[in-house]
Amino acid sequence: MPSPNNPTGKSDLPGIDIFVSTADPEKEPPLVTSNTILSILAADYPVEKLACFVSDDGGALLTFEAMAEAASFANTWVPFCRKHDIEPRNPETYFNLKRDPYKNKVKADFVKDRRRVKREYDEFKVRINGLPDSIRRRSDAYHAREEIKAMKQQRQKTDDEPVEIVKIPKATWMADGTHWPGTWLSSGPEHSKGDHAGIMQVMLKPPSDEPLQGTADDTRLIDLSDVDIRLPMLVYVSREKRPGYDHNKKAGAMNALVRASAIMSNGPFILNLDCDHYIYNSQALKEGMCFMMDRGGDRLCYVQFPQRFEGIDPSDRYANHNTVFFDGNMRALDGLQGPVYVGTGCLFRRIALYGFDPPRSKEHHPGFCSCCFPRKKRATVAEENRSLRMGDSDDEEMNLSLAPKKFGNSTFLIDSIPVAEFQGRPLADHPAVKNGRPPGALTIPRELLDASTVAEAISVISCWYEDKTEWGQRVGWIYGSVTEDVVTGYRMHNRGWKSVYCVTKRDAFRGSAPINLTDRLHQVLRWATGSVEIFFSRNNALFASSKMKLLQRIAYLNVGIYPFTSIFLIVYCFLPALSLFSGQFIVQTLNVTFLVYLLLITVTLCMLAVLEIKWSGIELEEWWRNEQFWLIGGTSAHLAAVIQGLLKVIAGIEISFTLTSKSGGDDEDDEFADLYIVKWTSLMIPPITIMMINLIAIAVGVSRTIYSTIPQWSRLLGGVFFSFWVLAHLYPFAKGLMGRRGRTPTIVFVWSGLVAIIISLLWVAINPPSGTNQIGGSFQFP
Ligand SMILES: O=c1ccn([C@@H]2O[C@H](COP(=O)(O)OP(=O)(O)O[C@H]3O[C@H](CO)[C@@H](O)[C@H](O)[C@H]3O)[C@@H](O)[C@H]2O)c(=O)[nH]1
Numbered sequence: 001m002p003s004p005n006n007p008t009g010k011s012d013l014p015g016i017d018i019f020v021s022t023a024d025p026e027k028e029p030p031l032v033t034s035n036t037i038l039s040i041l042a043a044d045y046p047v048e049k050l051a052c053f054v055s056d057d058g059g060a061l062l063t064f065e066a067m068a069e070a071a072s073f074a075n076t077w078v079p080f081c082r083k084h085d086i087e088p089r090n091p092e093t094y095f096n097l098k099r100d101p102y103k104n105k106v107k108a109d110f111v112k113d114r115r116r117v118k119r120e121y122d123e124f125k126v127r128i129n130g131l132p133d134s135i136r137r138r139s140d141a142y143h144a145r146e147e148i149k150a151m152k153q154q155r156q157k158t159d160d161e162p163v164e165i166v167k168i169p170k171a172t173w174m175a176d177g178t179h180w181p182g183t184w185l186s187s188g189p190e191h192s193k194g195d196h197a198g199i200m201q202v203m204l205k206p207p208s209d210e211p212l213q214g215t216a217d218d219t220r221l222i223d224l225s226d227v228d229i230r231l232p233m234l235v236y237v238s239r240e241k242r243p244g245y246d247h248n249k250k251a252g253a254m255n256a257l258v259r260a261s262a263i264m265s266n267g268p269f270i271l272n273l274d275c276d277h278y279i280y281n282s283q284a285l286k287e288g289m290c291f292m293m294d295r296g297g298d299r300l301c302y303v304q305f306p307q308r309f310e311g312i313d314p315s316d317r318y319a320n321h322n323t324v325f326f327d328g329n330m331r332a333l334d335g336l337q338g339p340v341y342v343g344t345g346c347l348f349r350r351i352a353l354y355g356f357d358p359p360r361s362k363e364h365h366p367g368f369c370s371c372c373f374p375r376k377k378r379a380t381v382a383e384e385n386r387s388l389r390m391g392d393s394d395d396e397e398m399n400l401s402l403a404p405k406k407f408g409n410s411t412f413l414i415d416s417i418p419v420a421e422f423q424g425r426p427l428a429d430h431p432a433v434k435n436g437r438p439p440g441a442l443t444i445p446r447e448l449l450d451a452s453t454v455a456e457a458i459s460v461i462s463c464w465y466e467d468k469t470e471w472g473q474r475v476g477w478i479y480g481s482v483t484e485d486v487v488t489g490y491r492m493h494n495r496g497w498k499s500v501y502c503v504t505k506r507d508a509f510r511g512s513a514p515i516n517l518t519d520r521l522h523q524v525l526r527w528a529t530g531s532v533e534i535f536f537s538r539n540n541a542l543f544a545s546s547k548m549k550l551l552q553r554i555a556y557l558n559v560g561i562y563p564f565t566s567i568f569l570i571v572y573c574f575l576p577a578l579s580l581f582s583g584q585f586i587v588q589t590l591n592v593t594f595l596v597y598l599l600l601i602t603v604t605l606c607m608l609a610v611l612e613i614k615w616s617g618i619e620l621e622e623w624w625r626n627e628q629f630w631l632i633g634g635t636s637a638h639l640a641a642v643i644q645g646l647l648k649v650i651a652g653i654e655i656s657f658t659l660t661s662k663s664g665g666d667d668e669d670d671e672f673a674d675l676y677i678v679k680w681t682s683l684m685i686p687p688i689t690i691m692m693i694n695l696i697a698i699a700v701g702v703s704r705t706i707y708s709t710i711p712q713w714s715r716l717l718g719g720v721f722f723s724f725w726v727l728a729h730l731y732p733f734a735k736g737l738m739g740r741r742g743r744t745p746t747i748v749f750v751w752s753g754l755v756a757i758i759i760s761l762l763w764v765a766i767n768p769p770s771g772t773n774q775i776g777g778s779f780q781f782p
């Protein structure tokens, strides 16, 4: 609205570029991705300031066409959301809400509008679900036509000789009758997942600067008078991939988007979402922006929102909600200069991603090194009017002649950097705001997209663009770890940036999580492997700069070190069994020192539990699930991660990014059908072995006590208790193995039985039970 401060009435908010990553239409259903896109296009933020970029690492025509469908359905969906204040603005979730949709709705035509839009959405869904088929059929048809053509040509050439069958590669065809430049269904050279051209398509053009009111005519589905019907810009991007180049997984995809968006929209802020994480609260963007625009907000590199999940089984068997982490640890980190970046739901300041230092970073040094090495004070006036400074290079003002070395040689990109810096400054509407921008500076209209801009954007998504630059090294998302998120955030904190944790009353974003055992283990495996990679890299928090607080450093160190606890955890899980086998307790006799230690440890653990429960506000049951999964993950995935990480360091074996499958949520009969899927993975061997050994140990211990002349029941009880404790932790794992109707792959039992027997026999052979408390006759190992 026009006001004395803002006579034009245009929004003075900075632009936001939203990045959505998707990599495989099989594991990440296009319906899920399109819903995310729709929730973004409908977000409550000035339309002309939003731009959405979809990165498709699969290079799939299916994703491309699904995005086109979403863009077209957005013309109905977005104005409908604006007109009736729909929440959440993800149609799939909205139409499946269990609560009464008519509550609090007063507009008379709501019922009619909802019914019509719902029907449109159902049709949209059918179209999306039919895409794989229609693409295949279309390609087949074109292919047949091509073959006939080729045959005719050959017949003309060779005249009456017998015609051989002509082989032409089976292409994937776009609707306009041209070859799809990306991955083909039957992948051929230059058309496979790791080898295809860069593709960029503007699916929704940048909107006009002024609101555009809809009309009420009958051709329209719903009456849109007084509703702004503009849509934000939407761009489909699939970066170029060629064999021989390292594509750096998600980090590489994000960096391609950072460059392309700098040229096309240059929003000073960037929101990163995974394809399955949609905007649940349409106000969230504004809420995040509040922190950035606040006094001192110019020193924030990102605002991280908690990850919240949907579609998880009610008992949360594999601790997917991770509440202790998101509501305990992350909130605590908020007090230590900021939470870590967790990969999705994070609003970045663009220039922080470019690797610049925060403003006023040389003024004060909170780290403890400053007292030992006093620095010379710089003139603070110059600091106030600072320009951009790159980290590491001491005191150097942003030097554009050096920029190509860091950013590559796109002048468009380099010229956009100071603009993004200026536009990202907080609003100088109060004398206390340092380094602000004058009011009204961002109400100017945006430049139009022309062909040369798009051409430039395509050139920066080519795979050679990053050669001999600092992309992934010091600029953008950082390479070298499959948990690129933690490293990227760490680097910013290391430069002195602060971050903020923004927990909104209504969840800002919601995503999905793997609820079946195998997928969950693989996810945890990837995270842990990423952590080990970080531990063995220069990003180990041991080498942190003095700009990090001590506790913050420890927290980051912990992120890198936790997988190594698996080694001890596994020892602990075998100890009770060993003590039962040998008939000896962990200590020779129960003396006072041991009991004091035990008591101390138990009390500490209880206190920790109480704090975790209190701080993250969870129920005892959820806490217990968390503990259980810590052991399950610890004995399987974490151990494997340590081994994988060591292999990478020692033998240089690369680590792949196993995508987590996202359920389409279309199973009508059972919402949690995924929970019961059992897929064999070798990650399951250690926990199964632990279970077997402990079970056998209990049996051995009990029978030994029964048959012994003087049964020492109290001693047995001690041993059995600890064994049971281990088994209780593994209960969800055992349940997961059983599947729905006890359909466990036989291999699981064969393997684990074998391993358990071998270990038991070995034990008996090495340490033959002697004397009175022996079971059966004497046993001689062959
Ligand atoms: O080569 C790749 C691999 C992955 N992705 C995308 O990365 C995202 C995360 O993948 P997912 O399999 O869903 O992993 P999660 O374990 O659920 O993800 C968490 O952990 C990852 C780090 O391991 C982060 O990248 C994610 O943002 C964070 O949500 C998805 O959108 C993918 O499309 C790509 O774009 N290119």
Ligand SMILES: [Mn+2]
Binding pocket: 274, 276, 512, 660
């Ligand atoms: Mn995910």
